[in-house]
Amino acid sequence: MAETNNFLPLMLDLSGRKIVIFGGGSVGERKAELFCGCADTVVVSLDFSEKLQELGASGQVRLLRLDLAAATDSELGEIISGAFLVIPATSSSELNRKITDIAGESDILINQVDALGSVVIPSVIKRGDLVIGISTLGHSPAVSKYTRRQIEGVITPAYSDMIRLQDELRTYLKLHVKEQRKRKALLWKVLESEGVWNGFSESYEKAAENAYAIISDKLE
Incomplete structure (x- = not known):
């Protein structure tokens, strides 16, 4: 063992x-x-x-x-x-x-x-391509279950949409921004944007619109 x-x-x-x-x-x-x-x-x-x-x-x-x-x-x-x-x-x-x-x-x-x-x-939480495993190595199934409930309250289905959007933006930025450090900074701007996250509650398209607006503003 x-x-x-x-x-x-x-x-x-x-x-x-x-x-x-x-x-x-x-x-x-x-x-x-x-x-x-x-x-x-x-x-x-x-x-x-x-x-x-x-x-x-x-x-x-x-x-x-x-x-x-x-x-x-x-x-x-x-x-x-x-x-x-x-x-x-x-x-x-x-x-x-x-x-x-x-x-x-x-x-x-x-x-x-x-x-x-x-x-x-482990206890598994899946939000599209986001997979989270939780385990206490068998020492406390109750703590594992409690932790899962806590995380599920924070990691909403919008995280799956954000992963899809970030993947789309990475492809776009590779074509328009040569410097990797700048691409990373722009992706983080989108990731930390309240407007983008709130946009998902309306539609994926709305969130994407807000994200591209952020990128366009920084590229000008």
């Missing part, structure tokens, strides 16, 4: 990666909803929640029906083979440990729901 001070937050491209979740209850459902949009997600259980059945029917996850309590090490190992990440999320701590041990023998990354594994999955 990794030491807690060795954890480093990373953004990973999971395209084509196999994620195996053991357990078809509420925890497995939550994990599947998180991963199914970006990875090949497999959920293994004898029974599945209604939501997991919906995800399976729509092809967003693959459901593998298996009596995990009766499964042999060989069967579990075959299911785990080729996985990038394994998540033991059954209601049995003993079974979770067994799955963890089998995955660990193949140096597969493990996210344990009842202990600190090699991977900690």
Whole structure:
């Protein structure tokens, strides 16, 4: 098991990666909803929640029906083979440990729901291309949830629009301003403009109009 001070937050491209979740209850459902949009997600259980059945029917996850309590090490190992990440999320701590041990023998990354594994999955806030992960490394889920609520109150959906606008402005400025330092200063002027932020409440076009007005004024 990794030491807690060795954890480093990373953004990973999971395209084509196999994620195996053991357990078809509420925890497995939550994990599947998180991963199914970006990875090949497999959920293994004898029974599945209604939501997991919906995800399976729509092809967003693959459901593998298996009596995990009766499964042999060989069967579990075959299911785990080729996985990038394994998540033991059954209601049995003993079974979770067994799955963890089998995955660990193949140096597969493990996210344990009842202990600190090699991977900690943070609470995630997404605002378009802005992604924020929050974690207490399992020490206080309550603090993690509280922090998320606090941040969600500050990071409004307008942040997604601002990212889109900043990307648009960067392209524009590269064509019209040679000096990188000046381009950076202009982007910050827009980023710190109350008029631009307030413009998003009306429309993206209004905010963009205000932003280009700032840039044009500085370029004259």
